[in-house]
Amino acid sequence: MATLRIYDLKEHVLALDLRDLLQLLAPQSLKASWTVSTVKSSDPEHEWFEATGEGGEKLEALAQGNARLSGSDLAALAANAPQVIWGKFVGFVPMHSEQPWVTIRAVDSTFYEIETDDEAVLGKIGTTYKDVRKGEAAVTSWRLGDPD
Numbered sequence: 001m002a003t004l005r006i007y008d009l010k011e012h013v014l015a016l017d018l019r020d021l022l023q024l025l026a027p028q029s030l031k032a033s034w035t036v037s038t039v040k041s042s043d044p045e046h047e048w049f050e051a052t053g054e055g056g057e058k059l060e061a062l063a064q065g066n067a068r069l070s071g072s073d074l075a076a077l078a079a080n081a082p083q084v085i086w087g088k089f090v091g092f093v094p095m096h097s098e099q100p101w102v103t104i105r106a107v108d109s110t111f112y113e114i115e116t117d118d119e120a121v122l123g124k125i126g127t128t129y130k131d132v133r134k135g136e137a138a139v140t141s142w143r144l145g146d147p148d
Contacts, residue, residue, distance in 0.1 A: 003135030055080030
C-alpha cells in the first residue's frame with residue numbers, strides 16, 4: 001500500500017481535517033463503512049484518540065471500542081469535530097468489506113496520513129494538497145512521550 005502524509009499549513013496550523021478528507025473522497029467515503037480507533041504507542045498500555053467539539057467527544061467514545069459506522073455517520077460526526085488531533089479511521093467499501101480501501105490517521109495535529117492502493121485517492125490527495133510527502137511506512141505506533 002502507498003502511504004502519503006499531508007503537512008499543508010494555514011496560518012501555522014494544519015490546513016485540513018477529517019471532514020475535509022471525507023469530503024474530498026466522496027462519494028466513495030460516504031458509501032464506505034469505517035472503523036474508528038486509537039493510534040497505538042510503542043507501549044502497549046498507551047494509545048491516543050483526541051478530537052475537539054461535540055463530534056470529537058462522540059468519535060473518542062467510538063474509538064475506545066473500535067466501533068464501525070457508516071460513512072454518512074462518520075461525516076456527520078466529523079462535521080462537528082473542528083479538530084482531530086489523534087485518531088485512526090479505516091474505510092471499507094461494500095464490494096471488498098474485508099480489505100481496507102483507505103486508512104486515514106491523524107497524527108498529533110502535525111499531519112494526516114493516508115494509506116491506500118486506490119490510485120484515484122492518491123491522485124486526489126496529490127492534486128488537492130501542496131505539501132504531500134511519501135511515507136516510508138505507515139504510522140502504526142508512536143513512541144511514548146511524543147504526544148503533548
